[in-house]
Amino acid sequence: MEVNMSCSESHLSYEEQLNKFISRGMLVKNKAKALERLKHISYYKIKQFSTFFMDNSGNYKQNTSFEAVIQNFYFDKNLRMEFLKCSEKIELSIKNKIAYLLGVKYGAFGYLNFSSWCDRSRPKQEIQNEELKFKKKIQKKMKLFSDNSIIKDFVINNPTETYLSIWRLSEVYLWRSIISF
Template identity: 35%
Template sequence: MNTKEPELFCRQVNKLIEHGCEITDYEQAIMILNKINYYKLSAYFLPFRDNDGNYKQGTTLLQVYKIYEFDRKLSAFLYGIIQKIEVFVKTQIAYYHSNKYGALGYLDHSNVADKMIEKHKKLIDNFNTEVKRNKELLFVKH
């Protein structure tokens, strides 16, 4: 397996410079790479690469870092929204299903579409296995 050797932060900064990335503040560059893995950040450099593998003229680490930060904040924002939607949808499904089939109706195969019965059986078997395996956990006891 062809693995890359680990590099010190200063060497990582030098590698960026060698490939044409403009670094205006060396210490700031080291702090950025100290926070974000070099290889994670390298994905954000892809649109700034020329065919020869070097960075296009005018590409700066700070510019790429700002794109990374925007993406990180956008992902966190969207995750928060998606999480609220997920909880809402689960609540609606649980409310509908429990009121139609009873509190334990989810355990009954007859409450599932015929084509889903086998998957439902596997799901319930997995559920029961996990309950047994984790029976000492407080939320499982509850």
């Protein structure tokens, strides 16, 4: 079956992709290395990072190099990784503190009784519905992560418990799902 497309894009070899950058005024100091980069980072990803170096006519500003664009790509990538590491530390700390405080105040399973800790200005039926949905989600998580040592250990040592303790739940549950309560 032939597909008829009116798109003007066509396949370009890595060499042709690099030449497209060069034809728009981009400097390439090491062609072999640039071709290697194009094999691992898509043309459009590099083009996306190169737009900062373009003038209004769509050409690259004077002395714009392929290497500078690649350097910006990796700077951005590394910056995102650092943000991710920092946000993970913050998330771990917040999860731990929430679990600790709920555990201190309500015990291992007190978090299951929404009416004792959630926004009491909400209608009672709404709270009960949210609590029921939440409990179902916990049971799904317990099945989904049944091979996880945190859950497996709890189930083995507490075979009569239907739900996880707050401390174990905090390790497997995404807190953005809870925050709305």
